[in-house]
Amino acid sequence: MELLPEIATRRSIRQFVDEPLSRDTIQRVVEAGRRAPSAKNRQAWRFVVISERETRDKMEDACFGQDYVAQAPAIVALCTTNIDYRMPNGQLSYPVDLGIAGAFMMLQAEHEGLGTCPITTFQEDEVKAILSVPYQMRVVMLLLIGKPDESPELTHRLPMERLAGWGHW
Numbered sequence: 001m002e003l004l005p006e007i008a009t010r011r012s013i014r015q016f017v018d019e020p021l022s023r024d025t026i027q028r029v030v031e032a033g034r035r036a037p038s039a040k041n042r043q044a045w046r047f048v049v050i051s052e053r054e055t056r057d058k059m060e061d062a063c064f065g066q067d068y069v070a071q072a073p074a075i076v077a078l079c080t081t082n083i084d085y086r087m088p089n090g091q092l093s094y095p096v097d098l099g100i101a102g103a104f105m106m107l108q109a110e111h112e113g114l115g116t117c118p119i120t121t122f123q124e125d126e127v128k129a130i131l132s133v134p135y136q137m138r139v140v141m142l143l144l145i146g147k148p149d150e151s152p153e154l155t156h157r158l159p160m161e162r163l164a165g166w167g168h169w
């Protein structure tokens with residue numbers, strides 16, 4: 001089955017080459033998030049880019065010491081600027097919106113030959129303090145980005161018949 005190569009070959013990267021990314025490169029990745037769809041096109045998000053070593057070290061501590069966090073030359077914190085908006089289905093829009101924005105960034109990074117790892121294992125209060133995120137806002141996900149220094153196997157996925165229904169559950 002032919003898929004976009006960025007989708008077919010992407011896997012999480014947890015070892016990065018110690019090499020900074022250019023501002024243009026990071027900007028293209030963030031631009032992919034900017035172009036992502038959001039409920040009612042509200043775009044209630046803010047993307048905070050971290051590349052300074054000292055801040056990355058602090059972020060690693062806030063991520064329970066996951067020791068590849070500070071290795072990534074760039075970390076994008078995907079934050080919401082509104083935690084209240086519910087969609088007509090009653091569900092909060094921000095986890096959906098930010099999840100899609102994160103996926104767009106991951107695929108753009110992949111297209112640039114970079115590796116990514118989404119991270120949600122972090123102490124949000126600590127991350128908020130490090131990045132001066134206002135009290136009412138939330139940090140939904142961190143995205144590690146950098147040149148891969150490993151080539152892991154693709155991870156397992158459930159078979160199509162387990163997860164897709166045609167016309168009914």
Ligand SMILES: Cc1cc2nc3c(=O)[nH]c(=O)nc-3n(C[C@H](O)[C@H](O)[C@H](O)COP(=O)(O)O)c2cc1C
Nearest residue numbers: 010011012013014066117118119120121122154155
């Ligand atoms: C919402 C979300 C949160 C994740 N949080 C972490 C994390 O905190 N630390 C980590 O090492 N990987 C994290 N991952 C990466 C997953 O472990 C990984 O995507 C999954 O095992 C599938 O592997 P693959 O990305 O290589 O296909 C997260 C992924 C997602 C989608």
